Amino acid sequence: MLQILATTQKNIIATRANDILGISDYEKIHPLIHNIINNGKKVRWYFEMDDCLISNTVGFWEDGIIELNYGKMKFTHSEDIEKIAIVGEMKWRDWMLSVMKPFSEATIRYFSLAEKEQAMEWIINQEELV
Structure with a gap:
């Protein structure tokens, strides 16, 4: 499930994934995004992954990479995203960077769970594009 965090404001969407994600x-x-x-x-987008509920799955997305390959999750706003901060266990780093890249032309940085505050600062404090 994807939770919308209280730090969502202005042009920042802050979320925490704590289970397998899907279309909903x-x-x-x-x-x-439209607003x-x-x-x-x-x-x-600040995207934090809580690793406690994920065990032997292929990742955080429902049906793993197969769902992405078959187009069930078409992401039509790739050009509308400026930056993505992904926060999670380092074991997910390479996989998440490869999964998120096709969804966006944004600058994407991965942060460890211990670096949550730095990730949020990176999202908030960088100069906004006009």
Whole structure:
């Protein structure tokens, strides 16, 4: 499940994934994306992954990479995202960077769970694109 965090504001969408994600989770953030782009801004996404519920799965996405390959999760706003901070266990780093890259032309940085504060600072404090 994808939780929308209280730090979601202005052009920042802050989320925490604490289970396998699917279409309904994407649908939670889709209206937030539209609100941001309708105000002429680009999205900055803080994406934190809580590793406690994931054990022997192929990742955080429902059906793993197969779902992505078969197009069930079409992401139509790749050009509307400016930055993505992914926060999670380092064992997910390479996999998540490869999964997120096709969804966005954004600058993507991966942070460990111990670096949550730095990740949020990176999302908030960088100069906004006009």
